[in-house]
Amino acid sequence: MAATARVEDGGALADGRHVAAIVLRNGPVSARILAYGATLQSLIAPDAHGRRADIVLGHDTAADYEAHQDYLGATVGRYANRIAGAQFALDGVTYHLRRNGAGPNSVHGGGQGFDRQVFDVAEVHGGRDAMVRLTHTSPDGDSGYPGKLRVSVTYRLDVKGALTIRFEAETTRPTIVNITNHALFNLSGEGAERAATMARLMIPAGRMVPVARGNLPTGELRDVGGTAFDFRRGRMIESVIRDGRDPQIVQARGFDHSFMLDAGLTARPHLAARMEDRASGRWLEMWTTQPSVQIYTGNYFDGAKPGKAGHLYRMGDGLALEPGLPPDTPHFPQFGSARVDPARPYVHVMVYRVGVLR
Template sequence: MRKQQVSAGTLLVALSIATAGEAAEVNRMDFGKLADGSPVEIVELANGSGVSAKIMTLGAAIYSLNVPDRNGKSADIVLGYATAAEYLAKPQYFGATVGRYANRIRNGQFELDGKRYKLETNDGPNHLHGGLRGIDKVVWKIDSVKAGSPASVVLSHVSPDGQGGYPGTLKMTATYSLSDKNELTVEYRATTDKPTVLNITNHSYFNLAGDAGSSDIIGHRLTVFADAYTPVDSTLIPTGERRNVAGTPFDFREAQTIGLRVRDGRDEQIRFGRGYDHNYVVRGQAGTLRPAARVEDPASGRVMELLTTAPGVQFYSGNFLDGTTVGKAGRIYRQGDALCLEPQVFPDSPNQPDFPSARLDPGKTYTNTMVYRFSTSR
């Protein structure tokens, strides 16, 4: 059994299982308290191949994700803060479970069964990631932890009827599982007692070169398994169009270096997003687990493949990181230092009848599953 600490943390529980030369561990740790006295914990999942993920109860977030490079050297590949309090003092959605509705809803309003609902507006005129106190800003409950293969943790949260303006009492779980095949699976499930709209995703910021290093993601090579994306207006709300990526800076059907066209000011969509901040229409049938994206850092050799059951994936190139945030490794985060790939229902779907439905009714179960698969290239 090994013991690990996190900032301001003391070990609470550590479990380990070793079989056939492989170790699967679950370490449960204290991570300090918030200003209101609420305790925050971290659960670490680790396999025998050097991959480990620390899951924080605040926001059911991925706090860290250590992955070996082609030479076996491990590094944390996600951005974050050093202390729990910073996640609330200056929210950036680092690693967070976001919702109730991830991404944007036009003017913070939608209509459901003839009734208009008004949400908090926290992104100019629009509603973003659940509003001022979305599910990323609450402490989730740890329901269970399990060592073995996969090692896993299940967290839960209940959002009351009317929270943020949304109808229905929402019961949610977030399950993180790490296998001996270097796959981190995230599954969100939810039920409601009233008709509502729902779109939950993970908002991790990835830099495959490592959070503590000096490299940005401009040299990463990205593939997105999508033939179309949803263009936006100047406030980043989709226009309703599905636009073919062919001949545009949004064509990642074959691997392209992110920096090649991220500042192509000739494209209005790049200007609107200050880079990439757009939803892609993932190929294949929504509800089935299928490839959405692949990212490679040529320098370290780290490769991340993303599979999803969601109809879309938001590619965000870290455009609003502005040099005012200091991360957990003491590094100042600046534009282009990380990327997000967020499996989701399309932005503003409640106001777009031609988009996939975000509706959830009583008796039904919402599910969004994503798999992050790690390997190395030569």
């Protein structure tokens, strides 16, 4: 059967603008993408018994995403994660960014990043694959970042049920870029009683990035061997997430850390993480071309804000697998480089693959 792509009304924002929602379907797997924030609103996949369920945390309408800036499923940028002091230097010039969140730092683009923008729907089609391409132009100086940045986010759902997200960005001036998707998953189903942290997680990474106050990196790259952060052979998240003997678990109230992938920066996507949920029989893999993945276990969900169908999300109800560069990379060259120049556009390809255990 051919894959399908259709455009729906995703709801209205506070200023009255209506936001497009694009539904991609290929076989039993479907994804719904909102133009607001180029957001992955849902990913519906069958369990081991063929029962389909949404495995992505989120909200029901565009207005809900606007009212609750929790980044659920959103495209985040210009720079995903944290930049200390809300500033960075490039070619001898210091740029001051918009501050947001706790402390004098900039997080996920400074509070008015890509997650708060209505993207243009540039292309939609079905066929062998179902796809949508969304575009947005960030002006020079936007939230303090130099360069006019033309951004493209393409979602493509193939016949095997793999959802590929391709981020591209072109700048008019040297700048920094780190774009990712901020979906939080629960393989038992969004709103399920079973916590996402009851899944088994594998990460092919021998080093992680320790954090200090404000969850900012110390600059160290630490071996995971013998610690709660060793997921190389796979382990249940619940078995280590409450290990108060590990200062890093205490600092982040769980996992909110970057893992340096053994494959590093690659031209083609490589496996960065695999989750397995025995209760539903579902598995999810995340592949990326980037050198690290941020693992976040929803540590600040307190049941105070409703999500889809009025579900109150609690700590551990979702797990984020955010590929990209580690937080605060502009201040730590040992992590890599976030620099993008006019002659060298930014490209990041990530893939969510879903299936059932045999």
